[in-house]
Amino acid sequence: MRYLVLVSLLFTAGPAFAMSDAEMTKLLVQLDNRQKNSGDYKSLAFIEQKEKGKTDLVYEAVIYRRDEQDKLMIMFTRPKAEAGKGYLRIDKNLFMYDPTVGKWERRTERERIGGTNSQRSDFDESRLALEFNPKYVGEEKLGKFKVHHLKLEAKKDADVAYPVMELWVDVKTSNILKQQERALSGRLMRTSYYPKWNKLYSQSKGEDIYFPKEIRIFDEIEKGKSTLVVMRKVDLRALDANIFTKAWLESKSR
Amino acid sequence: MSIQIAVRNLIAHKFSSIIVGTIITFGTFLLVLGLALTDSVNQSMERTITSSLGGNLQVYSQDAKDELSLYGDGFMGTPDYGEMLRFGDAREVIEAVPGVKAMVPMGSSSVIVSNDGNELDSCINELRDVVDNGQQEMRQELIAKIKSIIADREAEITRGRDVAGDVERLDKMLEQIETIKVAGFWDGLDTKPDEVFYHLDTNIAPLGDEGKIGYFRNLGTDITRFSQNFDSFQITQGTMVPEGERGYLIAQRVYDQRVKNKVAKAFDKIKDQRDTFDKTIENDASLKSEAKRLPRQYRGITYELSTADSRMLNDKLKSLLPSVEGTLDERVQAFLKVDDSNFDKRYDFFYETIVPMIKLHWFNVGDTITLRAVTKSGYYKSINVKLWGVYNFKGLEKTDLAGAANLIDLISFRELYGLMSEEMKAELNSIRDEVNTQDVDRENAEDALFGGSDSLEDDIEDDTFNALDSNEGEQFSHTLLDTTFDAEDIDNGLAIHAAIILEPGIDQLQAKTDIEKAIQENKLGLQVVGWEEASGLIGQFIVVLRVVLYIAIFIIFLVALVIINNSMVMATLERVTEIGTMRAIGAQQNFIMKLFLLEIMILGIFSGLVGSGFGFLTIQWLGQVGIPAPSRQLIFLFSGPKLFPTIGLEHILIGLAVVLSVSLISTLYPARIATRIEPVTAMQAKE
Numbered sequence: 010m011r012y013l014v015l016v017s018l019l020f021t022a023g024p025a026f027a028m029s030d031a032e033m034t035k036l037l038v039q040l041d042n043r044q045k046n047s048g049d050y051k052s053l054a055f056i057e058q059k060e061k062g063k064t065d066l067v068y069e070a071v072i073y074r075r076d077e078q079d080k081l082m083i084m085f086t087r088p089k090a091e092a093g094k095g096y097l098r099i100d101k102n103l104f105m106y107d108p109t110v111g112k113w114e115r116r117t118e119r120e121r122i123g124g125t126n127s128q129r130s131d132f133d134e135s136r137l138a139l140e141f142n143p144k145y146v147g148e149e150k151l152g153k154f155k156v157h158h159l160k161l162e163a164k165k166d167a168d169v170a171y172p173v174m175e176l177w178v179d180v181k182t183s184n185i186l187k188q189q190e191r192a193l194s195g196r197l198m199r200t201s202y203y204p205k206w207n208k209l210y211s212q213s214k215g216e217d218i219y220f221p222k223e224i225r226i227f228d229e230i231e232k233g234k235s236t237l238v239v240m241r242k243v244d245l246r247a248l249d250a251n252i253f254t255k256a257w258l259e260s261k262s263r
Numbered sequence: 264m265s266i267q268i269a270v271r272n273l274i275a276h277k278f279s280s281i282i283v284g285t286i287i288t289f290g291t292f293l294l295v296l297g298l299a300l301t302d303s304v305n306q307s308m309e310r311t312i313t314s315s316l317g318g319n320l321q322v323y324s325q326d327a328k329d330e331l332s333l334y335g336d337g338f339m340g341t342p343d344y345g346e347m348l349r350f351g352d353a354r355e356v357i358e359a360v361p362g363v364k365a366m367v368p369m370g371s372s373s374v375i376v377s378n379d380g381n382e383l384d385s386c387i388n389e390l391r392d393v394v395d396n397g398q399q400e401m402r403q404e405l406i407a408k409i410k411s412i413i414a415d416r417e418a419e420i421t422r423g424r425d426v427a428g429d430v431e432r433l434d435k436m437l438e439q440i441e442t443i444k445v446a447g448f449w450d451g452l453d454t455k456p457d458e459v460f461y462h463l464d465t466n467i468a469p470l471g472d473e474g475k476i477g478y479f480r481n482l483g484t485d486i487t488r489f490s491q492n493f494d495s496f497q498i499t500q501g502t503m504v505p506e507g508e509r510g511y512l513i514a515q516r517v518y519d520q521r522v523k524n525k526v527a528k529a530f531d532k533i534k535d536q537r538d539t540f541d542k543t544i545e546n547d548a549s550l551k552s553e554a555k556r557l558p559r560q561y562r563g564i565t566y567e568l569s570t571a572d573s574r575m576l577n578d579k580l581k582s583l584l585p586s587v588e589g590t591l592d593e594r595v596q597a598f599l600k601v602d603d604s605n606f607d608k609r610y611d612f613f614y615e616t617i618v619p620m621i622k623l624h625w626f627n628v629g630d631t632i633t634l635r636a637v638t639k640s641g642y643y644k645s646i647n648v649k650l651w652g653v654y655n656f657k658g659l660e661k662t663d664l665a666g667a668a669n670l671i672d673l674i675s676f677r678e679l680y681g682l683m684s685e686e687m688k689a690e691l692n693s694i695r696d697e698v699n700t701q702d703v704d705r706e707n708a709e710d711a712l713f714g715g716s717d718s719l720e721d722d723i724e725d726d727t728f729n730a731l732d733s734n735e736g737e738q739f740s741h742t743l744l745d746t747t748f749d750a751e752d753i754d755n756g757l758a759i760h761a762a763i764i765l766e767p768g769i770d771q772l773q774a775k776t777d778i779e780k781a782i783q784e785n786k787l788g789l790q791v792v793g794w795e796e797a798s799g800l801i802g803q804f805i806v807v808l809r810v811v812l813y814i815a816i817f818i819i820f821l822v823a824l825v826i827i828n829n830s831m832v833m834a835t836l837e838r839v840t841e842i843g844t845m846r847a848i849g850a851q852q853n854f855i856m857k858l859f860l861l862e863i864m865i866l867g868i869f870s871g872l873v874g875s876g877f878g879f880l881t882i883q884w885l886g887q888v889g890i891p892a893p894s895r896q897l898i899f900l901f902s903g904p905k906l907f908p909t910i911g912l913e914h915i916l917i918g919l920a921v922v923l924s925v926s927l928i929s930t931l932y933p934a935r936i937a938t939r940i941e942p943v944t945a946m947q948a949k950e
Contacts (some may be wrong), residue, residue, distance in 0.1 A: 152709050205719065237700055240411045
């Protein structure tokens with residue numbers, strides 16, 4: 010009898026449960042939706058990059074989003090030398106504007122925002138369900154938290170910086186705590202941590218929206234290089250439609 | 264007496280004397296020739312480097328992690344040569360050293376130069392300006408141009424669709440192309456221009472090929488000082504950058520090779536090879552392949568034409584090629600089918616008729632160009648600079664190495680370098696202080712971030728974020744291009760390294776020592792290197808050349824040593840009776856030894872002089888006619904298209920000394936054998 014119990018314990022050991030495809034898709038949709046606002050979104054971000062042997066990069070930027078129309082604008086406001094520089098995403102195009110030369114350039118998804126290790130996707134609306142197919146790896150522990158470990162592979166037409174992503178999602182609160190991005194070869198490129206999420210009631214949406222208060226990005230290729238993004242303030246009031254145009258950003262600089 | 268006997272012996276043993284003498288003559292000839300040629304290449308390189316880019320000496324930080332390499336060593340990454348934070352401090356001290364003519368500040372960097380995206384982006388941007396200004400005629404022309412580029416892309420995508428696996432993506436591209444064919448689409452430029460441009464920018468422009476982009480190497484310097492101190496510097500087009508103004512001078516080679524229209528470049532290449540090296544399209548594989556590629560580059564002409572010019576060119580091509588029928592594209596393709604019989608005529612037609620209708624370079628002298636570089640801190644910095652002119656170095660027009668770097672004013676270079684001022688650092692600190700963040704170590708990140716607090720979420724009150732206190736509402740100002748500067752600005756800022764130009768006739772080694780002393784006394788923390796070291800791998804070439812020469816000479820003399828030795832041993836054995844007899848009549852061993860060495864000395868001196876004479880005459884002749892440089896790299900080493908070698912007395916003396924030493928060494932063993940021959944041996948041999 011004791012032997013039977015041992016065998017049955019062996020077979021039931023391992024992950025407490027494995028999520029089905031439908032459950033995983035549901036989780037991704039949930040992760041996307043809770044970050045999405047039906048109205049507009051504006052936040053004030055602090056971005057800092059540290060790299061061994063180099064002067065730190067520090068920026069302040071304002072991020073404007075209109076998720077319903079898939080639009081994003083990132084405008085740098087400080088330091089003075091970088092103020093007025095910005096990024097505009099329209100559909101699948103990412104444009105960068107440099108006011109010192111008065112030029113727009115088409116950039117790729119791999120663009121390092123302001124030369125840091127952050128990318129467009131770190132500031133844009135979450136589109137995990139739309140862009141990736143999930144696989145369940147297992148239930149794991151991250152620090153003192155129990156997490157679902159998911160492996161996501163980019164869908165065929167998705168415009169993403171990296172084709173493979175791994176997510177560690179808190180079982181209890183469904184917040185992403187850790188994210189790793191890999192190249193097609195499987196090489197680990199970035200590890201990002203989301204230690205704190207803020208929750209804010211949106212009048213237009215009629216429910217809470219979530220945003221990471223802090224993102225810590227570690228470069229896995231160039232060791233010792235890390236980026237910190239802090240969302241200092243969030244404003245959910247309606248934005249002027251002009252903000253999502255090239256002309257608007259151009260008009261900010263003389 | 265001994266000399267007479269030795270000469271008589273050499274004549275008596277003609278055969279072995281001729282063999283040994285020929286070997287010595289040939290060896291001396293090679294040695295003298297090699298030494299003179301190596302020294303001539305060394306002098307040419309010195310002339311090239313000191314008069315074009317390097318100066319006699321270079322000075323840079325003692326804290327540099329990498330060794331200075333003026334021409335780059337081709338490795339990845341940006342080398343760390345340290346910094347001279349205030350160039351003027353070093354200039355004052357070093358220019359006060361006797362013999363120093365001038366010190367020119369420098370700093371190398373790589374930049375990206377690009378136009379406004381691809382050809383479609385450029386056309387759409389032009390169209391936007393034209394619509395804003397209400398220029399109807401230009402509008403139709405640009406629309407026609409966009410349609411023409413899109414038609415080509417459509418054909419390419421359709422062809423690709425038949426072989427590609429990714430049909431879905433290509434179908435979506437074709438769908439986008441259909442949208443601009445819809446009736447009334449272009450009328451939208453009057454009624455809803457924003458929507459039309461939005462569609463063109465986001466859906467149509469990405470269908471274009473990759474835009475024009477160039478990766479250039481820049482030398483940031485005080486351009487006025489540079490032009491005054493490098494003798495071979497000359498402006499070939501445009502003007503010098505006015506003193507105190509920001510600006511850019513592009514190297515002739517870069518302008519011709521990397522900025523020129525690709526059809527023009529192909530025509531130039533074929534002409535150059537035909538005229539300079541007497542090659543033909545028919546017989547040279549590289550030219551044949553260039554000529555084969557040429558018709559496929561017809562868009563390099565047709566995309567550049569206005570509607571009126573298209574019509575005009577079509578008519579002219581009809582006259583030139585009456586048998587060719589079809590569209591302008593087909594006529595241009597037929598025109599570009601060149602062979603040895605029609606090349607000269609087509610080349611003239613291209614430059615006389617087509618070039619005035621197209622943009623020969625994708626940016627021109629007088630244009631403002633945008634340079635983009637990665638700063639010291641790792642972020643991209645872009646600046647606009649005016650291209651004032653094109654420059655090259657006299658005699659080095661055809662070398663890629665001498666003309667590899669474009670010149671940019673030092674103030675703009677510093678902007679691209681991105682050294683942070685104290686004021687900028689303070690600004691960053693104030694932003695950082697507002698946020699008050701903690702550093703997290705990569706290794707312990709998970710424990711630090713997820714090991715403490717139980718809470719992962721915070722509820723935020725709505726009104727906390729209703730206003731943003733940032734600079735968002737400000738109007739940002741950037742007016743870099745128009746600023747001017749003076750000598751004090753040059754002196755008060757950064758340089759990475761600097762060239763030291765010496766007065767004529769000053770000894771480089773002595774000057775180096777004096778400068779080092781001055782640097783040490785003034786605690787400048789700099790190091791000084793000669794032009795050979797400063798030019799990196801290029802400078803090492805002469806060392807390699809010498810090593811190869813010495814190895815070759817060593818092998819030649821090793822072989823010579825064995826042959827001479829063998830011949831002398833054979834000759835000794837033939838002379839057993841003679842030597843035995845000499846010994847019988849009282850010749851001592853020392854006398855025999857002396858005789859043998861004397862014989863080889865006489866032969867060595869005679870043959871060595873003959874060899875040196877041949878070497879001298881050959882170098883004199885080569886010095887008159889010159890040795891042509893068969894490649895662009897050798898033009899750099901030869902300091903021009905031909906090397907005119909010279910010979911000095913030291914080359915002949917070294918040659919003779921080496922050859923006599925080898926001859927003596929190779930004779931020691933046979934001479935020793937000879938000294939051991941006893942008179943009785945001679946008598947036995949008789950019997």
